Amino acid sequence: MSDLVIETTGLRKEFRTVRGGQRVAVQSLDLAVPAGGGVHGFLGPNGSGKTTTIRMLLGLARPTRGTMRLFGQPVPERLPHVIDRVGAVVESPKFAPNFSGRLNLQLLSDAIGAPRGRVDEALETVQLGGRDRDRYKSYSLGMKQRLAIAATLLKRPDLLILDEPTNGLDPAGIREIRETIRGLGEAGVTVLLSSHILAEVQQVCTSATIIGNGRLLASGRVDDLLGTTTAHRVVVADPERAQAVLRDAGLSVTVVPGDPGPEHPEIRVETEDAARITQVLGGAGLWLSELTPLRPDLETFFLALTDAERLGADR
Ligand SMILES: Nc1ncnc2c1ncn2[C@@H]1O[C@H](COP(=O)(O)OP(=O)(O)OP(=O)(O)O)[C@@H](O)[C@H]1O
Numbered sequence: 001m002s003d004l005v006i007e008t009t010g011l012r013k014e015f016r017t018v019r020g021g022q023r024v025a026v027q028s029l030d031l032a033v034p035a036g037g038g039v040h041g042f043l044g045p046n047g048s049g050k051t052t053t054i055r056m057l058l059g060l061a062r063p064t065r066g067t068m069r070l071f072g073q074p075v076p077e078r079l080p081h082v083i084d085r086v087g088a089v090v091e092s093p094k095f096a097p098n099f100s101g102r103l104n105l106q107l108l109s110d111a112i113g114a115p116r117g118r119v120d121e122a123l124e125t126v127q128l129g130g131r132d133r134d135r136y137k138s139y140s141l142g143m144k145q146r147l148a149i150a151a152t153l154l155k156r157p158d159l160l161i162l163d164e165p166t167n168g169l170d171p172a173g174i175r176e177i178r179e180t181i182r183g184l185g186e187a188g189v190t191v192l193l194s195s196h197i198l199a200e201v202q203q204v205c206t207s208a209t210i211i212g213n214g215r216l217l218a219s220g221r222v223d224d225l226l227g228t229t230t231a232h233r234v235v236v237a238d239p240e241r242a243q244a245v246l247r248d249a250g251l252s253v254t255v256v257p258g259d260p261g262p263e264h265p266e267i268r269v270e271t272e273d274a275a276r277i278t279q280v281l282g283g284a285g286l287w288l289s290e291l292t293p294l295r296p297d298l299e300t301f302f303l304a305l306t307d308a309e310r311l312g313a314d315r
Contacts, residue, residue, distance in 0.1 A: 011026055089148045163194045
């Protein structure tokens, strides 16, 4: 029994262009999303092949080459056997505009024969904020997106695939969707969350796959991808003396303009050993007002990877 919820091997998709040429949207993609719940980011710049990959997994597009498995079952061949365990929001779902969100869900629930109470349960999870009896057409984009997620929850999926669910939302809408997704991951649902907004995804994902030009660039736990802290930011009243003292102790130090400005410089010390910094400064009678571990964020990591990919592609 495979412990991967999603597994693709050598996946490739070619499209024919109108001029009779060929566009490779996905090439040799090995995607592995572990079972056990949590949010897996599927990250890549616009046009990198995320939607195409998701469409193939859901049987909406046919791969040119390669194999795919959902819950260990080969798809699309065995898709009918696993599709009940999969919820997906890929394109804007079609709801009846003049019916309430609740009625829309009730109709869907009846259509799939879901047990009574599922509609309440799904609405509870996405927090429609008491607007469930209002007409769908009066909903904000964020509410429409939350209703779409609620619709997928009617069958209590083990795997939820969300393609850019925060596209077009304002910061408050993004935060609400993020909290919903985080809650689902914590409740044991495995979520594949595609996005090109990295800062956003970093806050909810435990693991991630990064693609560029249809190719795998990196995959793994977010903590492992980013590595550990290698430097600290230090704020002290006398940065000049602090620099000298730290350098005398053999530490590598750079001075960076602080926030609110260059008149409040901060010191960057290239060590993961926070205790050593406090010991050296304290020994010289210099007291820290701030000590912050610096880690690369996913955005920096992603841009470095995808820039390298772009440079490679231009060659
Ligand atoms: N039906 C199609 N016919 C031709 N080319 C296509 C088709 N669908 C996608 N493509 C191309 O395949 C590439 C990958 O597109 P895809 O939509 O999968 O990327 P994406 O990572 O989801 O991007 P985005 O973040 O913009 O949604 C793009 O170059 C796109 O133009």
